[in-house]
Structures are given as structure tokens and as C-alpha cells.
Amino acid sequence: MADRYPFSKIESKWQKHWADNKTFKAIDNLKDKPKYYILDMFPYPSGSGLHVGHPEGYTATDIVARYKRMRGFNVLHPMGWDAFGLPAEQYAIETGIAPSIKTVENIATFKRQIQSLGFSYDWDREINTTDEAYYKWTQWIFLQLYNKGLAYQSEVAVNWCPALGTVLANEEVINGKSERGGHPVVRKPMRQWMLKITAYADRLLEDLEGLDWSESIKDMQRNWIGKSEGAEVNFRIADQDLSLDVFTTRPDTLFGATYMVLAPEHPYLEKITTPDYVAQVNAYRVLAERKSDLDRTDLAKGKTGVFTGAYAINPVNDTLIPIWVSDYVLMSYGTGAIMAVPAHDTRDYEFATAFDLPIQEVVSGGDITKEAFTQIEDGLMINSSTKDGQFSINGMKPSKAIQVTIDWLEESGKGKRAINYKLRDWLFSRQRYWGEPIPVLHDGTSTIPLSDSDLPLTLPVLDRIKPSGTGESPLANAKEWLQVVDPSSGKVYTRETNTMPQWAGSCWYYLRFIDPDNHERAWDLEKEKYWMPVDLYIGGAEHAVLHLLYARFWHKVLYDLGYVSTKEPFQKLVNQGMILGMDGEKMSKSRGNVINPDEVVKQYGADTMRLYEMFMGPLERSKPWNTSGIEGVYRFLNRLWRHFVKDDGGLIALSDEEPDAETMTMMHASIKKVQSDLDNLAFNTAISQLMVFSNHLRELSEVPRQALETLVMLLNPFAPHISEELWALMGNETTLAYHVWPEYDEKMLVRDTITMAVQVNGKVRAQLEVEVDAEKEHVLAMAHEHVSVKQHMEGKTIVKEIVVPNRIVNIVVR
RNA sequence: GCCAGGGUGGCGGAAUUGGUAGACGCAGUGGACUCAAAAUCCACCGGUGGCAACACUGUGGGGGUUCGACUCCCCCCCCUGGUACCA
Structure with missing residues (x-):
């Protein structure tokens, strides 16, 4: 690689410059600029160092941070360490080296690696969850x-x-x-x-x-919380002064409840099991307890259970129904007891079939000899009225019957409306x-x-x-x-000998970044008001549920206590996809497909690394690493350098003339494209546009200063080192980091002529060069003149002619 | 099983409101430079047929709507992530 550009010299120069000048220090409570808080999910500094997945998210946030600064925002972009956790403790048990010592080492490695990529963090705000000055406040929140x-x-x-x-x-x-x-x-x-x-x-x-989160992450949280609405129904136990509540989302099917099931851990089992059945019930309970020690998936294989000898009374029709015990009912959800409606619940159906229990149809529309009918939309209630006929839901749709039944249960004191959550x-x-x-x-x-x-x-x-x-x-x-x-x-x-889980420190770190050196309190309320909420939060999807749910929970508690001013901490959330190995598999040591970012930076430089990670594909998608793919972006930067920088290190002569029309159009189109792509985090297509623009400039015999300056400004968020260097070579004395983003002019994007395609029966047959907004008649006339259009129309009658201005012509013939 | 996302060249991936499918890059092929190679530069590059102009075909599969469908509707297949007896 003879002519490669001196990236390592340039990169270390600018990294030092930024650090020495504290270029990226965020200023609290600045009034004359809008604030923008952009946060990465901070890493657990593991012993194995950074892998290429980390810098993907960090590069994305860094690009946005640098872009927002150029757009005039006061940007808060911090980094820290989620350093408590199991691996350091295990290492300590094995080696005798204190976790605190190992943690310091790991952090140093991570920090060096992260800094080598030229991210624009405000390092004065670095925090570490294992620092006493930090976890003092984690403990304070616990209190x-x-x-x-x-x-x-x-x-x-x-x-x-x-x-x-x-x-x-x-x-x-x-x-x-x-x-x-x-x-x-x-x-x-x-x-x-x-x-x-x-x-x-x-x-x-x-x-x-x-929240501006992807619908799939919101759904995952919704499912995790698992809210379901229904009724709690009270069942009396026959011959005993006891009753049991069950939760059901289908009170409409109450007339179809033909037995009841208790969870093996249910405390009532001891009270209600009749003497004849005590032995088998106890045996089953022991079995179930042991089963939970085994792999849970085994449980789904088939239904098991035993009869308790006891009966409950169905409150709607006073029918005696047997009470069983089975581990398909969970003590931890609802009341630990269910009414079983085998005709309309798949699990109950399976159980009833296995133990030959009666199946009573109460919603028409299915074939209950084959399977449970669980559709709630298409079906009508049947066999559902009390013996005295006072209460009937027959003929109703199930959705209506649910409401009517709950009302009736509440009036007659047999049950009530109820809500249950999966969340524990x-x-x-x-x-x-x-x-x-x-x-x-x-x-x-x-x-x-x-x-x-x-x-x-x-x-x-x-x-x-x-x-x-x-x-x-x-x-x-x-x-x-x-x-x-x-x-x-x-x-x-x-x-107390128990300690907190790793989630604790990460539940509020975004608040400490706001005021990391405060010794009086966890954070200053004014600063909190200024910076919160986090405007953009990027991290891996593995934290889609727990971390985000826990952090939101703490945030709401703090909100109730008046310590934070927003209901939610993270306004916009994006999950980056995983970077896979060259073989398309998840990177892992055992597969031997791990890419070390240090190697990449050493060989190609930080700018290339950043550019490649973003060029690979859409941020949110998983995509495989490809070593020869990185060569492509590396060549792009090399070409850029070689074309504009002479061998002696000086810049080539630039023209101060106005760029030609084509260059001008492309320049403005590039600003627009890169800008809107950045707003949508579509980095891959933005880079593609930068390549197009730069390829065009290389074809010019004289490069207009204005065009090159624009290119460098647009490139800066992505590849800041080479951009700063070129910027300086162009004679600029101040950093590009805060230079105002170029503006595009919509008028410059309008061209005089445009290429329109002409289709005959939907197939493209010709290209026409026409004036913008040309008259429909004029365009059609031109189309009819065209040789190959003529050819395909020959001997046919025109059925219809469609002209979409500035886009397409379609002539339909028969 | 259920929920969400996705299936486009040899590969990563582009395609405003439905309007020229394959931008950009990689790999490949041919050429220039070189003693030679690397690097660099130029050209070609979905498939089939054809010397070529060109024709046909093509966005997981099948059907539909439309002048026109990667894009909208219905059915099916496959992949990834999440979840799993939650009543």
C-alpha cells in the first residue's frame, strides 16, 4: 500500500487537539442554543475488550452528535462504565485479584479503544458505577x-x-x-x-x-407487562365454609366451566383435599416441585394432574365441578386457581381430554369434538342461562357477553371486574x-x-x-x-449481605451525566430541567425489555418525588443491529470469527472503521462483517486525499469560480440528501451520496473551493479526522466541529431538462429528454415520434395514454 | 404456538405519494501502467438468446387490484429477534 494517506498521523493529531482544547465539553444551562442529549448504552468493561459491535452504536451517536453541533445545538454526549457484575467477581474467586483492580484495568483498555475512534465525548463527565462517589447515590435512590x-x-x-x-x-x-x-x-x-x-x-x-421508540420494542415491553382485563369470580367449595377466587379473561364462558384447577403450591390444597386423595395429591405436589428444578420446557410436553376429591359450585348454575391440581396452573399468576372451560381454552381442552373430563360448549361456531374453539370474534353464546332464566347471555357475541356477565357478577356479589399483569x-x-x-x-x-x-x-x-x-x-x-x-x-x-444487581447502576446513569461531580446531591435540579429528557438513546436490542423497563420505573419514582421533571427518561430510542462474523454467524471466540477493532484501526484508521461500520447497511439491521468491504471505504478516503493533497502535503490549487451548473446541482442535492439521511439515521445512504459527490469532483479539471468545502463539511460527522485535516489545509483556522452546517437551496435542485421514460403497455421503450414541466401534448407528440415506440405501436389501436409530468409516459395499445 | 421484523445480482445493500429495479460499495472479467507483482487508473458486470441493434425474463412462492406493483390487498413458504401453559 504505497500511496495510502497518513491516517495515523492525522488521527492522533486531531484526537490530541480535541482533548487539549476540550472541544467537546458540554456547557450546562446554555440558553442561546437548543440542547441535545445523545446517549449510548454504556458498556460493561469486560476483560476481553471492545468488539466491533460496540463502536457501531457509538459511531452512530457520534455522527449525530457532531451533526447536531454543526446544526447549532448544545450537545451533551457522555460516556461511562457499567462496571459492577459477575465476571469480575468470578475472576477474583479464581485468581485472588480484587474486582476493583481488575475493573480499573478493563476500563483503561475500553477507554483507550473508544478514544482511538475519535468519538466526541465530553470526557469530563466520565462516570463509573463502581466508584463510591457514584454508588453513594445509587444507594440513596434505593433509600x-x-x-x-x-x-x-x-x-x-x-x-x-x-x-x-x-x-x-x-x-x-x-x-x-x-x-x-x-x-x-x-x-x-x-x-x-x-x-x-x-x-x-x-x-x-x-x-x-x-415515546419515539420502534413499535416492536414497545410491543416487547407491553407483552412483558402483560396487562389483561377480565373478572375475578368466586367459587364456593361444596360442603365446606370456604371459597376460591379465580381470574378469567373469559367470564362469558362461565357456563362452560366444568372443573377447576389449583396450582400445586396453592395453600388451599391442604384444606380441601379429601382424605382418600391426600396421598396422591401430596405425591403430585412433590413431583411438581422437583419438576420445577428441571428444565422448564419439559413441562409443556403433556398435561399432568390429580383429582383432590373436592368439588366447587359453579356460581352461575350451581353445578358441582371437580377440583383438580395441576402444574399447568401457576401460583404466581392471578389467584393460582382457574376455572377450566375446556370447550374454549386450548390448555383446558388438552387437560380435559387427557383426564376424560366433561366438555361443555357455550360459544357456537367451532367443532369442539376436534379442538377448543377460542375465536372471540366469530361465534355466539349458547347454553348460557341460569336455571330460573333470570340471567341469560344466549345469542350474544362473546365480547358483549363478557361485559354483561361481569355486571351480573358484581350485582349478585359473585365476582368483580379485575385486571392482572404478567409483570412480577x-x-x-x-x-x-x-x-x-x-x-x-x-x-x-x-x-x-x-x-x-x-x-x-x-x-x-x-x-x-x-x-x-x-x-x-x-x-x-x-x-x-x-x-x-x-x-x-x-x-x-x-x-445486609445482599448487594444490588447490575441493573441498579444503569437505572439512573443518564441522570448522573448531567451533573457528575456533584457531592451535595445526585444531580442539580436546574441542570436536570435543562438537559432532560435524553433526546436520542442508542444501544443493543438485548436491553429492550429489562434495562429499559427498570430505568423507566426508577425514573417514574424519581418523578413522583420531584427529582426529575419528565415522566419518561428516553424520548427516542434506537436499537442497533448486531454485527455478525464473516460467516454470517454471531461473533464468538469459540467460532473464531471475532474481529478486533484495534486491528482494524491499526490497519485502516479510525475514519475508515467508522465509515465502514455505517456503510455496511441500515443501523437497525444485523449484518455480516466483510474485510474486503472495508477496503472500499478505505479507497474512498484515499482517493479523496490523493486527489486534493499534493505529495508535498499542500492542497492542490482550487478554483474560486462559481461551480458549473451540474456541480452546483449535485452539491445542493448532496447537502439535502445527507441532511435528511442524518435526520433519519440512514447513514449508509448518506455515505453513498458522499461518494457520488466526491467521484464527481474528481472528474473536474478545476475543483471549485466552495464544492470541496461543502464536501468536507458533509463528511465531517462521519470521518472527522480527515475532514478536520482537509479543512485546515484549505486555510481554515478554527475547528470544523462547530462550523455551521451548509444550507441547500431548493431552487438549485431544479434542472432545466429531465429524462422521461416512455412505456408501451407498461414496458419501457424509450427515453425522452424534455424540458421540466413540458406540456402533456408536447411530450406525447415526442413519444409518438420515437422509433422504438412507433415499432411497438404499429398496427395497434391506442386505448389510453398516461402522462405523469416529469416522470413517465405510458401508452396502452391493443 | 403467539408477537415483531425481514426475504431484491456472486456478496453488503439502494429505490419520494405505486412511475425507467439493482444507486453506492465489494467480488469478478478485460485493458492501461510495470521486467513482474501490488497499488492505481479506464471499461464491462442480474439471467437467457443474439456478432449486434435488440428481445424475452427477473425483487421468496401463488393469486388479485392497477395503464403501471420490490412498493397496495389475500393465501402460503423460509429466515432473524422476543416470548412461552400468564387463564
Whole structure:
């Protein structure tokens, strides 16, 4: 590669220039410019360093940030580190190296790699979730939640591995064995912290409406929240002074309820099971409990269950229906009990068929001898009236019958309208060392939150991090840290050994970026008002549900407390697609298809890397890496350099004449195209336009200064180093970063003549060069003259002639 | 199963409100330069037929609407992501 342009010299020069001059420092509360807050999902600094997927999103946000600055915005574009997490802890257990030390190393690597790409972050705002000065405020937010009654403790089963003496995350358990060592894992109930996210379910759902997010991500969140409306119906137990509530979305099918099912964990089972059935019910419960230890997917294979010997009374027709127990009913949803309507529910149908239970049709329109009829739209109610005829929904559409039945249930005191959510409360504690300590004390009977002045509660330095053996986190080994003696009363308290999950730090980092050095409070309210909401948030789709839902939840709590001014944190969200390996597969070490960004930068430079990642295809789509594809954009930059820079390093002579008409049109068209593509994050087509424009300029014998300046300005967001260098070579003394974006003139886009296609029966037969807005008659006359048009019309009659001005002519003949 | 997104040359991908399918780039072929190669530059480049002009055909498959469909409607197939007995 003899003539390649000196990218490494140029890139290090400008990176140093930007850093020395703090070119990208964001100014708080600036009034004379509109603000624009553009955020990346900050990375977990793993030991393996950056992979090419990271810079895809970062390049996209950087391009927008640089573009917005040129458009006159005050841009906040920060970066930080989500550095708590399991890998560092595992590494510590294996090697004895403290997570804090390893984390610092990893961050240094990530930072060096990110900086080598020339991103325009305001590094003065860098934050790190493992920093005491940061997690002090994570703990403070936890206390806000606690004081608001949104944090509580509960016994929840965890994956306990006796051999390792530790609790495992779900992803560390494979087929009931520990991922490391293959030891047996059992479910063990432990005291856990929960956050009451369910209290915000409705608002998390409703407020999605106003957000500029892709419909698919909104849908994923909606499905996760899983709101369903229906009724709670009360069933009395025959011969006992007990009753059971069930939740159903189909109260219209109440007359078709032929049995009832309880979840194996349902507390009523002990009360209602008749003596004859106790043995089999207990056996089933044990079986079900063990089953949940196995892979859950096995459960779907077929329905199992046993009869309890008890009967319930169907409140609409007083029919006695048997009560069964089966694990297809989940204790964690609804009331843990269902009314089964086999004729109109696929699962109930399967169960009834397996155990020979009666199937009663109450909605006509299907064939219940074959399968459950679940269509709610096309069908009419049948067999649905009380014995005395006082209440009947026969002949109604199910949708109507649902409402009528609920009204009747409420009037007769047999049930009520009800709403259920799939969303569960958030299991917030982890039995880990490397996380934010939960700032509470225990005295054996109650839990006492720390006061704000006791924060941060820092992690104790341990000689060696090892499992406690009890299932508690390694913090249980830190005896001195664990015990707190009240100096006045002498009373002894114990610290909480659970820590927060990795989600905690990332739930509010976007707020800390606003005011990262504030020691008095988490952030300043004025600055928050100025910068929020985040205008554009870009990151991977893997966080589409949990991170975004948790962060939105915290944000709403903070909103209720008056600490933030917007209901939602992230106004516009875009998920970048995955970059696949050359083989079209997900990049992974085991496949050996990982591309190292350091290598790419070394060989081609940061500008080429940035340009290529954006040129590959639409941001949101997954696309495979192609090493020879990168050569293409590299050649583009090389050609640009070689054509305009002489061997001695000076710029070629530019013409100060007005560009010719064609160049002028193309220049304005390019501004328009690049600008609208940037507004739509369509980087690939914008780059294509830059190539077209630059190819044109290379064909000119004399290059007009104005045209080259425009090209360099348009290129700047994408390839800022080479752009700044060319800009400086053109004699400009100030940075291009804040230079005003060129304006296009719509008038310049209008050309005198235009090429129109002429079709005969929909097939293109000729091209006409006509004046813009030429008369229809004139165009048709020209078309008729054309040799090949004539040929295809010969001997036929004209049926119809269509002229779309400036576009197309179609002559229909027969 | 359900929800969402997608299927266009050898490859990545372009195509305003339906209006010349394949922009831009890669790979490939031919040529220039070179002792030679690399790099660079020029030309060609969906398929079939033809020396060529040109003709036919072509956007996952089938049908429809229209003067005209990658684009709109119906049915089907395949791929990716999410979710999974949520009553």
C-alpha cells in the first residue's frame, strides 16, 4: 500500500487537539442554543475488550452528535462504565485479584479503544458505577424507594449449589447443574429484596404511547407487562365454609366451566383435599416441585394432574365441578386457581381430554369434538342461562357477553371486574460481593435503613473473595464490616449481605451525566430541567425489555418525588443491529470469527472503521462483517486525499469560480440528501451520496473551493479526522466541529431538462429528454415520434395514454 | 404456538405519494501502467438468446387490484429477534 494517506498521523493529531482544547465539553444551562442529549448504552468493561459491535452504536451517536453541533445545538454526549457484575467477581474467586483492580484495568483498555475512534465525548463527565462517589447515590435512590414502601423483603427460591457454597444466577445453571463443575443445584428459599415495580405497571404501559421508540420494542415491553382485563369470580367449595377466587379473561364462558384447577403450591390444597386423595395429591405436589428444578420446557410436553376429591359450585348454575391440581396452573399468576372451560381454552381442552373430563360448549361456531374453539370474534353464546332464566347471555357475541356477565357478577356479589399483569416484582438482591451494598441494618427483628449521612456504604476490602458457604454473599465473611455497634446504646446491628444487581447502576446513569461531580446531591435540579429528557438513546436490542423497563420505573419514582421533571427518561430510542462474523454467524471466540477493532484501526484508521461500520447497511439491521468491504471505504478516503493533497502535503490549487451548473446541482442535492439521511439515521445512504459527490469532483479539471468545502463539511460527522485535516489545509483556522452546517437551496435542485421514460403497455421503450414541466401534448407528440415506440405501436389501436409530468409516459395499445 | 421484523445480482445493500429495479460499495472479467507483482487508473458486470441493434425474463412462492406493483390487498413458504401453559 504505497500511496495510502497518513491516517495515523492525522488521527492522533486531531484526537490530541480535541482533548487539549476540550472541544467537546458540554456547557450546562446554555440558553442561546437548543440542547441535545445523545446517549449510548454504556458498556460493561469486560476483560476481553471492545468488539466491533460496540463502536457501531457509538459511531452512530457520534455522527449525530457532531451533526447536531454543526446544526447549532448544545450537545451533551457522555460516556461511562457499567462496571459492577459477575465476571469480575468470578475472576477474583479464581485468581485472588480484587474486582476493583481488575475493573480499573478493563476500563483503561475500553477507554483507550473508544478514544482511538475519535468519538466526541465530553470526557469530563466520565462516570463509573463502581466508584463510591457514584454508588453513594445509587444507594440513596434505593433509600428513596425503601422509604416510599417500594422495597420489601420476601422469601424467594434461589439456585443454591451446595458444592460451590454459593447461589447461582439462572444463566449459570445448565440442566439443573452448575455451569462450573457440574454440581447439583437445588432451589432454596432465601430472604430477598424485592422492588414493587408492579405498582407502576399501568404507567409503564400507558406512557409508552408518547415515546419515539420502534413499535416492536414497545410491543416487547407491553407483552412483558402483560396487562389483561377480565373478572375475578368466586367459587364456593361444596360442603365446606370456604371459597376460591379465580381470574378469567373469559367470564362469558362461565357456563362452560366444568372443573377447576389449583396450582400445586396453592395453600388451599391442604384444606380441601379429601382424605382418600391426600396421598396422591401430596405425591403430585412433590413431583411438581422437583419438576420445577428441571428444565422448564419439559413441562409443556403433556398435561399432568390429580383429582383432590373436592368439588366447587359453579356460581352461575350451581353445578358441582371437580377440583383438580395441576402444574399447568401457576401460583404466581392471578389467584393460582382457574376455572377450566375446556370447550374454549386450548390448555383446558388438552387437560380435559387427557383426564376424560366433561366438555361443555357455550360459544357456537367451532367443532369442539376436534379442538377448543377460542375465536372471540366469530361465534355466539349458547347454553348460557341460569336455571330460573333470570340471567341469560344466549345469542350474544362473546365480547358483549363478557361485559354483561361481569355486571351480573358484581350485582349478585359473585365476582368483580379485575385486571392482572404478567409483570412480577423485581428481585433486587444478589448474593454477590461485587455490587452496591444495600444500605440497611438488621437487628434480628426489624430492618433499619441507613440515613443519607451514612452514605456511601462502601464495600469492605477483602483479602480474598470466597463463597460464604451459607448462600449469603462473600460479604458475610467480612466480620468487622458486618457488625455495627451503636456507640450510644451499645446495641449491635448486622449489615445486609445482599448487594444490588447490575441493573441498579444503569437505572439512573443518564441522570448522573448531567451533573457528575456533584457531592451535595445526585444531580442539580436546574441542570436536570435543562438537559432532560435524553433526546436520542442508542444501544443493543438485548436491553429492550429489562434495562429499559427498570430505568423507566426508577425514573417514574424519581418523578413522583420531584427529582426529575419528565415522566419518561428516553424520548427516542434506537436499537442497533448486531454485527455478525464473516460467516454470517454471531461473533464468538469459540467460532473464531471475532474481529478486533484495534486491528482494524491499526490497519485502516479510525475514519475508515467508522465509515465502514455505517456503510455496511441500515443501523437497525444485523449484518455480516466483510474485510474486503472495508477496503472500499478505505479507497474512498484515499482517493479523496490523493486527489486534493499534493505529495508535498499542500492542497492542490482550487478554483474560486462559481461551480458549473451540474456541480452546483449535485452539491445542493448532496447537502439535502445527507441532511435528511442524518435526520433519519440512514447513514449508509448518506455515505453513498458522499461518494457520488466526491467521484464527481474528481472528474473536474478545476475543483471549485466552495464544492470541496461543502464536501468536507458533509463528511465531517462521519470521518472527522480527515475532514478536520482537509479543512485546515484549505486555510481554515478554527475547528470544523462547530462550523455551521451548509444550507441547500431548493431552487438549485431544479434542472432545466429531465429524462422521461416512455412505456408501451407498461414496458419501457424509450427515453425522452424534455424540458421540466413540458406540456402533456408536447411530450406525447415526442413519444409518438420515437422509433422504438412507433415499432411497438404499429398496427395497434391506442386505448389510453398516461402522462405523469416529469416522470413517465405510458401508452396502452391493443 | 403467539408477537415483531425481514426475504431484491456472486456478496453488503439502494429505490419520494405505486412511475425507467439493482444507486453506492465489494467480488469478478478485460485493458492501461510495470521486467513482474501490488497499488492505481479506464471499461464491462442480474439471467437467457443474439456478432449486434435488440428481445424475452427477473425483487421468496401463488393469486388479485392497477395503464403501471420490490412498493397496495389475500393465501402460503423460509429466515432473524422476543416470548412461552400468564387463564
